[in-house]
Amino acid sequence: MAGSSTVVVFDEVAAGRLYNDYATPFRLVQPLIFPFTKSSPFHKSTSYCTVTEGIIEENGLSRPVVLKTFRGKDDTPRSKIAQRTYRETYAWVQLARSSIQCENINSFHGVLFIDSNIVKGVIDRTIPSIVIDYVKHHALEYTMSRGFTARLEIVRQLANGVSHMHSLDLVHGDLKPDNFRVTEEGVVKIFDLAPELITKDFGAVYMSVTKQTDVYALSMTALQVLDGRGEKSEPFNHLKHGWDVKMALEGSRWPELHRYRGVPPRAWDILSSCWADHSLRPSIDALLKELTAY
Missing domain, CATH: 1.10.510.10 (Transferase(Phosphotransferase) domain 1)
Incomplete structure (x- = not known):
């Protein structure tokens, strides 16, 4: 297994700055104690994102997760990738913070700042990947x-x-x-x-x-x-x-x-x-x- 990193809590204020000012990166905040390890070479790519399987260690237990990494073609502006990432992360945060939880919404664990050792083709290391549960x-x-x-x-x-x-x-x-x-x-x-x-x-x-x-x-x-x-x-x-x-x-x-x-x-x-x-x-x-x- 390779490519270990740390999941971090999503900072809505910093992400809001990213949405409005694309030159401002996501700001690292309080780390979760869930180290991430890429579990296999599997990944699925579309025209706008790559999905990668992995594992986070939570309270001594291994939890299968996936990373969703937005990307684009060579001419895709960084601002577009940042905007897409923020929109989806913002929604996951609202769902995770709701006082009423719904079992039919997948579990959101945070965001992960990665590099090309974990996911090939990462365009900007200051724009994180989204970490959610793996569902079979x-x-x-x-x-x-x-x-x-x-x-x-x-x-x-x-x-x-x-x-x-x-x-x-x-x-x-x-x-x-x-x-x-x-x-x-x-x-x-x-x-x-x-x-x-x-x-x-x-x-x-x-x-x-x-x-x-x-x-x-x-x-x-x-x-x-x-x-x-x-x-x-x-x-x-x-x-x-x-x-x-x-x-x-x-x-x-x-x-x-x-x-x-x-x-x-x-x-x-x-x-x-x-x-x-x-x-x-x-x-x-x-x-x-x-x-x-x-």
């Missing part, structure tokens, strides 16, 4: 092998997590199967807050991301989970290109029930109510109530 199962892989009742329970738990976020005036902004996972015990954990996640403080209207768009995104995610065929159940699965989906949405054409035979009519009615105009969509709490009563 991808949502679609977990639900494909289970019956409808179990799949419905996964959707209900996802709605419960989003309801908790909305109660704190946090909007997720990018709900999809890749952004939550399931534990061995069958507990949903919202795992990945959106890179453009915003809160009321950042102006949801300006970002065009609202609680209503979360409800819509959750319904489309639920459609894929409830149908139970993995990627084959993706919304608008009969359309081959993103442009076709865009045109369908602009024409108010929605997924068709006969293409999703794993979704009973009653469940379809609940989900399709979320495809109405913004002002007519149910709130997340109303949707959660319907799913719970199913």
Whole structure:
């Protein structure tokens, strides 16, 4: 094992300065007594971040975690990476500090200042990585092998997590199967807050991301989970290109029930109510109530 370092508490004041003045780095604060060790060479990269598995030592016990390190292409401004990091970390801090905790939100442990010995391609060592619990199962892989009742329970738990976020005036902004996972015990954990996640403080209207768009995104995610065929159940699965989906949405054409035979009519009615105009969509709490009563 290589690449040991120390997780630190997130300093909201310093991070706020970073958000407003990108020349100011995150400021190191009181260290947690949780040393981090990279557990394997595994890492997953996307166009905007790298996810790396590791372990933190907490009270003599090893706890599997992952690091989320925002990055960009060669021409991505440092300010953009700092902004993305701050937005997501700010949201994790609000969730961690809430007087009411929700089991369907993943555990946040702090931030970690790393270098290229831990994660290749680190652009700026003054911008930290986010440290959260490792959760084993991808949502679609977990639900494909289970019956409808179990799949419905996964959707209900996802709605419960989003309801908790909305109660704190946090909007997720990018709900999809890749952004939550399931534990061995069958507990949903919202795992990945959106890179453009915003809160009321950042102006949801300006970002065009609202609680209503979360409800819509959750319904489309639920459609894929409830149908139970993995990627084959993706919304608008009969359309081959993103442009076709865009045109369908602009024409108010929605997924068709006969293409999703794993979704009973009653469940379809609940989900399709979320495809109405913004002002007519149910709130997340109303949707959660319907799913719970199913």
